[in-house]
Amino acid sequence: MGRRPEFAYRKAMGWKIALIVVGSLGLPVVNNWAGGLPIASADPGNGFMRIQDVSASLALGLMLAFPVELFTQASYRRQIRRHREEIQRLEEENRKMNVQMLREKERRGAEWLAELESSRAARKGKYSPSIKEIDSASPAEFEMTVRRLMERDGLKAEVIGGRGDQAVDVLAVNAAGQAIAVQCKHTTRGRKVDSRVLYQINGTAGAVYEAGESMVVTNGSFTRDAAEWGARHGILLIDRDTLIKWAEDADHVYQLVDLALPV
Structure with a gap:
């Protein structure tokens, strides 16, 4: 112009x-x-x-x-x-x-x-842990499970979790080179994840890891405040019911949450 x-x-x-x-x-x-x-x-x-x-x-x-x-x-x-x-x-x-x-x-x-x-069967045969296996895993094993599920769905992923991870346990990258920061919260008592976890990853995902998407995965559930805060700030949440679909039913992660499609 x-x-x-x-x-x-x-x-x-x-x-x-x-x-x-x-x-x-x-x-x-x-x-x-x-x-x-x-x-x-x-x-x-x-x-x-x-x-x-x-x-x-x-x-x-x-x-x-x-x-x-x-x-x-x-x-x-x-x-x-x-x-x-x-x-x-x-x-x-x-x-x-x-x-x-x-x-x-x-x-x-x-x-x-x-x-x-159409590729659900192939994913299911490749890796589809049961929710019982996930519940009995340790927090570190849960992070590894999330990483493997990401890789099963065609993303590159690595476990970041540990001291100094700055609220990001798994960092995944899709086919378009877009980074997805994931915080994993494992529980054996059905505890709910509150908003503080979302505050943490919201502050570090982009600033530290240059991730365009943030996600929190738990085998439990989220408080209502956490769910509302996540929806308001674009943080993707995978709770127990969604995790079962992801792991046992082999739904693709892009079918479960509103990730930007790498097309």
């Missing part, structure tokens, strides 16, 4: 000044020439410009300059109108292009999700 057009006002001003000067000098010169007087003379009585001549000359110069001013303003208005029309045209083209790209992305996303459904 081009810049707002700027009419050559300096050039127009030069023309106006030139016309004023020509008009101011032209009238006495013509009058003197017509009267047979010298065009210029030091003698006040012999061709020197009178007050009447000066006033009439200035008026003539201004009259000659007035059309230039009108032409300048009209030209500028035409340029502004063409500029606005060009902006509207480009905005409309951009809107149509964005709509087309969005539709294409939705189409490819739908096809990709359909392929995930």
Whole structure:
């Protein structure tokens, strides 16, 4: 999109000044020439410009300059109108292009999700731990389970958990190179995960690990405050019921949570 057009006002001003000067000098010169007087003379009585001549000359110069001013303003208005029309045209083209790209992305996303459904059996045969196995695992083993589930679903994943992990236990990367920071909360007593866990990963996922997505996985559940806070701040939550679908039923992680599709 081009810049707002700027009419050559300096050039127009030069023309106006030139016309004023020509008009101011032209009238006495013509009058003197017509009267047979010298065009210029030091003698006040012999061709020197009178007050009447000066006033009439200035008026003539201004009259000659007035059309230039009108032409300048009209030209500028035409340029502004063409500029606005060009902006509207480009905005409309951009809107149509964005709509087309969005539709294409939705189409490819739908096809990709359909392929995930058809490959469920392969995922189930590759790795599908039961919820009983998950419940009996240690916190470190739970982190490994989440990593393996991510890898089963085609993501690259590594366990970060440990001292200094800064609230991220597993870091996964999808096919588009987008990072997903995961906090794993294992419980054997059905305890609920509260909002403090979400605060922690929300503060470190992007700042420390440059992750575009944050996720908390638990074999328990979330408090209502945590669920509401996560929805409000875009943190993806996998609770016990969703974990069963992910592990035992071999649902793909992209079918369970609203991750940005790598298409």
